[in-house]
Amino acid sequence: QTVVTQEPSLTVSPGATVTLTCASSAGAVTSGYYPNWFQQKPGQAPRPLIYSTSNKHSWTPARFSGSLLGGKAALTLSGVQPEDEAEFYCLLYFGGAWVFGGGTQLTVL
Amino acid sequence: QITLKESGPTLVKPTQTLTLTCTFSGFSLSTSGVGVGWIRQPPGKALEWLALIYWDDDKRYSPSLKSRLTITKDTSKNQVVLTMTNMDPADTATYFCAHRSATVMFDYWGQGTLVTVSS
Numbered sequence: 001q002t003v004v005t006q007e008p009s010l011t012v013s014p015g016a017t018v019t020l021t022c023a024s025s026a027g028a029v030t031s032g033y034y035p036n037w038f039q040q041k042p043g044q045a046p047r048p049l050i051y052s053t054s055n056k057h058s059w060t061p062a063r064f065s066g067s068l069l070g071g072k073a074a075l076t077l078s079g080v081q082p083e084d085e086a087e088f089y090c091l092l093y094f095g096g097a098w099v100f101g102g103g104t105q106l107t108v109l
Numbered sequence: 110q111i112t113l114k115e116s117g118p119t120l121v122k123p124t125q126t127l128t129l130t131c132t133f134s135g136f137s138l139s140t141s142g143v144g145v146g147w148i149r150q151p152p153g154k155a156l157e158w159l160a161l162i163y164w165d166d167d168k169r170y171s172p173s174l175k176s177r178l179t180i181t182k183d184t185s186k187n188q189v190v191l192t193m194t195n196m197d198p199a200d201t202a203t204y205f206c207a208h209r210s211a212t213v214m215f216d217y218w219g220q221g222t223l224v225t226v227s228s
Contacts, residue, residue, distance in 0.1 A: 001173055036214050038156075045205055045218040046148075046156065057216065089156050091214065096169050098214070100148075100156040 002026050002094050006101040011109055012080050020104045021072040022090030028071035029092065035073035036091040037066055039084075040103075046089060050075060082108050111135035113145070113206050113219035120225050121196050127224060131189040131206030138164055138184050142211025145189040147180065149202040150221075157202075161209065162189060198226045 003025040012018040022035060029035060035053050038046035048057050050066035053073065063078045073090055085108040090101040117129035131145060138145060146161035160180040161169045170178050179192045189206060203223045207215040 034214065038215075040156075045221055046215075048213075048216050048218075051213045051216070055213075057213075091156075091158070093214075097172060098146075098158040098161070098169075100158055103155045 002092075002097075002099055004090060004092050004099045004101040006088075006090060006104045008102070009105040009107065011107045012077075014080055014082055014108055016080050017076065017078045018080060018106070019069070020075045020077075020088055020090075020106070021069065022074070022092065022101050023072045024092060024094075026094065029068060029073045031068065033073070033092040033094070035066065035068075037064075037073075037075045038089045038091065040087045040089065049088075077106075080106075080108055084108055111208055111217040113208060113217060115204060115206050115219045115222040117204075117222060117224065119223060120227065122228050123197055123226060125196050127191075127193040127196050127200070129191045129193075129204055129206075129222065129224070131191070131219060133187050133189070133206075133208065136208060138162075138182050138187070138189070140164055144209035145182070146207050146209060146215060147189075147191045148205045148207060148215070149200075150205070151199075151202040154202075159193075159204075160191060163209075196226045200224070201226045 005023045037050040040046040054066040088104045113133040144163040147159040162180045203221040205221045208217040
């Protein structure tokens with residue numbers, strides 16, 4: 001079973017920039033894994049942010065961006081806002097099956 | 110406007126079979142490229158993808174749960190049904206269904222339904 005790994009937690013100050021990453025036990029993440037990113041706040045369903053590596057949904061704030069970085073998928077928040085505090089999940093495609101990462105708890109302090 | 114809503118039992122006993130229904134609106138599961146998937150989340154834990162059914166009835170399952178899962182669709186009723194056999198307390202989770210478009214995975218989600226497995 002392929003494992004997808006994310007930083008368990010990150011703490012960032014308001015206005016700063018932070019990058020969350022998503023790695024695969026199968027090797028380097030490429031665009032062929034169609035990386036997706038979701039934000040989830042307590043008691044809510046996940047909210048899609050990024051699909052196919054770097055594409056934003058119509059509702060995705062401009063400060064969120066997706067990319068590939070050093071063999072991983074990456075989600076960058078530029079100018080973090082207090083309301084960005086949440087759990088973030090990546091999702092990767094492995095030829096017919098999809099695997100979520102373990103999630104990153106982002107704290108804004 | 111795309112909406113999805115999960116329904117089913119809130120409590121099941123160990124070894125029983127769970128049947129969940131996802132009722133949706135705003136799209137057709139007969140449209141090329143469209144799919145509906147199921148994802149679950151145990152309390153305080155990460156999301157886990159379970160299954161996906163496509164417009165053409167192609168079905169995909171999580172390898173670790175494949176033997177216990179069945180996903181079906183009723184296009185006329187705008188419903189997708191997930192069954193999971195041999196339920197265990199470790200299957201206690203909130204179960205979500207989500208829409209897949211031709212190009213985007215899980216762009217719309219239901220609110221989720223909490224299923225507790227206990228005797």
